[in-house]
Amino acid sequence: MGRYVIRRLLQMVPVFVGATFLIFVMVYALGDPVAALSGDRAPDPATAAQIRRELHLDQPLWQQYLHYMGQIFTGNFGTTFDGQQVLDKMGTAFPVTLRLTAVAVVAEIVVGVTLGVLGGLRRGRLLDSGVLVLTLIVVSVPTFVSGYVLQYLLGVKWAWVSPAVALGAPLDELLLPGCVLALVSLAYVTRLTRTSIAENARADYVRTAVAKGLPRRRIVVRHLLRNSLIPVVTFIGADIGTLMGGAVVTERIFNVHGVGYELYQGIVRQNSPTVVGFVTVLVIVFLLANLIVDLLYAVLDPRIRYA
Amino acid sequence: MRGAWRVGSVFVVGAVVVLAGAGCGGGGQDPTVVRASWGDPQNPVEPANTTDVQGGKVLDLAFRGLKRYNPRTAVAENMVAESVESSDARNFTVKLKRGWTFSNGEKVTARSFVDAWNYGALVTNRQQGAPFFSYVEGYGDVHPEGAGEKPAAQTMRGLRVRDELTFTVRLNQKFGLWPDMLGYNAFLPLPRMFFTDHDAWLAKPVGNGPYAVQSYAKGGVMRLRRWDGYPGPDRAENGGVDLQVYTDSDTAYTDLMAGNLDLVDDVPAPQLKHVQKDLGGRYINQPAGIIQTLSFPMYDAKWSKAGVEKVRRGISMAVNRPAITRQIFRGTRTPATDWSAMALGEHGGYQAGLCGAACTYDPAGARKLVAEGGGIPGGSMKVTYNADTGSHKLWVDALCNSVNKALGRHVCDGAPVGTFADYRTKVTGKKMSGPYRAGWQMDYPLIQTFVQSQYFTGASSNDSGWSNKEFDRLVSRANAESEQRQVNETYHRAERILAREMPAIPLWYQNGSGGYGERVENVALNPFSVPVYGQIRIKG
Numbered sequence: 001m002g003r004y005v006i007r008r009l010l011q012m013v014p015v016f017v018g019a020t021f022l023i024f025v026m027v028y029a030l031g032d033p034v035a036a037l038s039g040d041r042a043p044d045p046a047t048a049a050q051i052r053r054e055l056h057l058d059q060p061l062w063q064q065y066l067h068y069m070g071q072i073f074t075g076n077f078g079t080t081f082d083g084q085q086v087l088d089k090m091g092t093a094f095p096v097t098l099r100l101t102a103v104a105v106v107a108e109i110v111v112g113v114t115l116g117v118l119g120g121l122r123r124g125r126l127l128d129s130g131v132l133v134l135t136l137i138v139v140s141v142p143t144f145v146s147g148y149v150l151q152y153l154l155g156v157k158w159a160w161v162s163p164a165v166a167l168g169a170p171l172d173e174l175l176l177p178g179c180v181l182a183l184v185s186l187a188y189v190t191r192l193t194r195t196s197i198a199e200n201a202r203a204d205y206v207r208t209a210v211a212k213g214l215p216r217r218r219i220v221v222r223h224l225l226r227n228s229l230i231p232v233v234t235f236i237g238a239d240i241g242t243l244m245g246g247a248v249v250t251e252r253i254f255n256v257h258g259v260g261y262e263l264y265q266g267i268v269r270q271n272s273p274t275v276v277g278f279v280t281v282l283v284i285v286f287l288l289a290n291l292i293v294d295l296l297y298a299v300l301d302p303r304i305r306y307a
Numbered sequence: 308m309r310g311a312w313r314v315g316s317v318f319v320v321g322a323v324v325v326l327a328g329a330g331c332g333g334g335g336q337d338p339t340v341v342r343a344s345w346g347d348p349q350n351p352v353e354p355a356n357t358t359d360v361q362g363g364k365v366l367d368l369a370f371r372g373l374k375r376y377n378p379r380t381a382v383a384e385n386m387v388a389e390s391v392e393s394s395d396a397r398n399f400t401v402k403l404k405r406g407w408t409f410s411n412g413e414k415v416t417a418r419s420f421v422d423a424w425n426y427g428a429l430v431t432n433r434q435q436g437a438p439f440f441s442y443v444e445g446y447g448d449v450h451p452e453g454a455g456e457k458p459a460a461q462t463m464r465g466l467r468v469r470d471e472l473t474f475t476v477r478l479n480q481k482f483g484l485w486p487d488m489l490g491y492n493a494f495l496p497l498p499r500m501f502f503t504d505h506d507a508w509l510a511k512p513v514g515n516g517p518y519a520v521q522s523y524a525k526g527g528v529m530r531l532r533r534w535d536g537y538p539g540p541d542r543a544e545n546g547g548v549d550l551q552v553y554t555d556s557d558t559a560y561t562d563l564m565a566g567n568l569d570l571v572d573d574v575p576a577p578q579l580k581h582v583q584k585d586l587g588g589r590y591i592n593q594p595a596g597i598i599q600t601l602s603f604p605m606y607d608a609k610w611s612k613a614g615v616e617k618v619r620r621g622i623s624m625a626v627n628r629p630a631i632t633r634q635i636f637r638g639t640r641t642p643a644t645d646w647s648a649m650a651l652g653e654h655g656g657y658q659a660g661l662c663g664a665a666c667t668y669d670p671a672g673a674r675k676l677v678a679e680g681g682g683i684p685g686g687s688m689k690v691t692y693n694a695d696t697g698s699h700k701l702w703v704d705a706l707c708n709s710v711n712k713a714l715g716r717h718v719c720d721g722a723p724v725g726t727f728a729d730y731r732t733k734v735t736g737k738k739m740s741g742p743y744r745a746g747w748q749m750d751y752p753l754i755q756t757f758v759q760s761q762y763f764t765g766a767s768s769n770d771s772g773w774s775n776k777e778f779d780r781l782v783s784r785a786n787a788e789s790e791q792r793q794v795n796e797t798y799h800r801a802e803r804i805l806a807r808e809m810p811a812i813p814l815w816y817q818n819g820s821g822g823y824g825e826r827v828e829n830v831a832l833n834p835f836s837v838p839v840y841g842q843i844r845i846k847g
Contacts, residue, residue: 031729037349037435039358040746041760042735042768049454050433083351083509084525092526148557156565164553164562167527252555255562257526261554268695269349270728 033270078273086277096169097258103178116193135187147253164255177254196228237293241286339546343570344559354495355427355434369514374490378833381752383487396483403472409498410519417474419496425462436493483789572821579637594650595836596749597817604739606772609684617680619809625673625713643813647757650834656754656795670713691743693730694723773810
């Protein structure tokens with residue numbers, strides 16, 4: 001197990017280097033950030049040159065990349081054009097997005113798995129069809145539609161919640177954005193769990209357990225659910241990464257000052273230090289989430305061994 | 308068997324830990340404070356480094372300069388200055404009023420200005436607004452033009468402190484209307500603390516305006532409170548202003564509708580349809596000092612050779628401005644008839660109709676002129692714009708549609724560029740092969756900011772590379788005049804050359820738009836489309 005983890009960690013190094021270099025190239029290709037600094041006005045050449053020199057923008061791309069990586073390993077993610085430390089921005093943005101993701105994942109697990117289990121156990125009945133229709137609707141509505149509609153109905157029309165999240169993103173205000181963020185994945189979790197449960201419900205080991213006279217609750221939770229969760233765990237693990245980086249739309253709609261918003265701002269403003277820094281951290285999050293998912297397999301299914 | 312519980316508890320414990328980390332937000336809201344929408348400023352909020360509206364809001368709240376532009380008429384009026392006088396349009400004596408202080412108690416003296424200006428101009432401080440000091444003698448020494456050159460001096464020799472409340476300025480050329488520039492943010496005074504403890508100042512700026520910064524959470528909210536010791540004439544009529552950063556102007560608008568916000572100063576385009584129904588009389592739509600134009604690449608021989616000016620004029624006549632401003636912009640733009648902006652006011656040099664027939668929709672005339680000029684160079688043209696901000700696609704498509712219809716042939720298409728930075732890189736790198744969108748927002752209410760900056764030979768923002776000797780001569784002559792009326796008249800003569808040569812087609816003047824909640828009243832925007840926060844009153 002320990003050796004497996006170490007091997008996986010070592011494999012991450014080339015992935016990390018490759019991914020960050022690609023990001024670097026792409027951000028670089030967006031155009032000269034200094035050209036956009038003063039709007040439609042042409043920036044003063046001497047001032048622009050000064051800024052380029054201080055940000056090392058006057059060097060060739062590969063030198064900039066080396067310099068940047070060198071900085072990262074000393075814990076310095078650089079400074080944005082408005083003079084803030086990227087590290088400080090991360091310090092405020094990541095906890096907010098982490099909370100939002102947590103709300104979303106909890107909603108996914110609680111609602112998604114429950115609906116999936118119910119649908120799978122009552123295969124073909126009214127409840128199952130009802131859940132199917134519901135998930136189809138949810139999957140086909142894009143986040144920016146469900147987001148704006150729920151925001152208007154719950155926030156403005158009925159005034160149950162605040163339509164925009166206050167600064168600092170308190171947890172109670174994140175419930176609505178979290179659920180909106182969870183909606184699409186929630187439908188997938190439901191479908192996955194349902195299929196898996198429906199399949200395993202007819203498996204031999206379940207029949208054996210029933211024949212042994214075990215209580216129904218125990219069969220469903222210990223035997224059936226545990227074996228059916230592997231694909232769901234894989235999905236949720238990969239989803240955590242997506243949710244953390246892909247909350248751009250939801251965060252903008254609900255005024256959540258998190259990772260998605262900072263990334264969006266960074267791209268619109270051509271703030272390359274922000275974009276590269278945040279994506280770098282997201283790459284690490286993705287890699288670690290994948291590793292944890294793989295390790296969870298062994299917990300769920302004792303037959304799986306890592307060497 | 309135990310495994311299942313372990314999985315379950317991993318999720319539960321994880322969720323609980325993360326959820327427990329959430330703090331409580333909110334707290335009491337001071338009822339006398341105006342809650343206004345804000346965007347993150349692009350640069351640190353230093354006076355000479357602020358060229359965007361968002362940073363400009365803070366400076367307008369927390370600072371007062373020598374002059375201030377009247378929020379209604381845009382005329383420069385003395386604020387901290389007692390007088391700014393000159394006998395030769397080149398040597399100016401600035402006298403300050405007695406009794407002004409910064410909110411930390413420090414006196415506002417001649418040195419507060421001279422030190423701030425020298426800081427702003429010095430190239431190593433890399434301030435975006437440095438070129439505003441370029442008229443001061445000695446600017447070239449502190450701000451050499453070549454990239455990477457070291458400054459030869461630390462201060463401009465044109466600035467001299469005479470006594471506590473007097474300093475003199477010597478310009479490197481005659482510029483009679485120079486005092487009217489002094490209402491611009493770059494010319495604001497700074498306290499000693501700015502130089503001695505720069506980081507602390509940035510964390511919580513200290514100024515001499517009607518409001519003092521109470522707290523500033525970068526990227527989040529800036530809380531400004533009325534400064535009761537403010538010595539100026541324009542004391543705040545509310546208890547304070549909270550500038551709140553929103554991720555999106557749509558969200559700010561929604562929060563306004565829900566009553567969680569008192570003021571938005573940017574009504575997003577999709578909301579314009581129903582803004583009257585939502586806000587009624589609480590919707591603001593008034594001219595701002597911004598003009599949008601369609602520029603031609605005059606560095607490209609096929610667009611600049613003799614005779615093609617007829618084509619350029621013809622294209623201008625093929626644009627149905629009233630229809631586009633009505634249908635696409637829903638009245639938030641006004642068809643342009645000169646190269647400045649309506650909000651500049653006649654005092655500042657705006658004059659309607661200078662473009663004449665060339666800016667009036669006339670399909671027959673357009674066809675005739677384009678044919679006389681030899682047709683569209685290359686047979687067709689692409690109008691380049693940046694697609695990431697400002698919904699430019701909508702109007703560019705409408706404009707091309709109008710041109711195609713008027714000329715009776717498909718000659719015009721839009722050509723989007725992904726990001727604004729890439730777009731600007733191409734524009735300043737002179738890589739355009741057809742017309743492209745250009746916008747200009749005034750810095751100070753003088754016609755010079757519109758006309759000279761964009762069309763004078765070699766001017767910093769003359770991106771199209773157009774050059775005309777007669778035009779240059781008129782602009783130089785206008786700048787040497789000291790009477791505003793003569794300056795304006797000479798500039799109008801120069802604009803008539805623009806009408807004849809048409810290096811850029813005036814499209815429309817942009818309005819500032821905003822909306823406010825039922826809790827506040829007396830809300831207006833100034834000609835720079837910044838809300839006049841100080842005069843907002845809380846009802847009841």
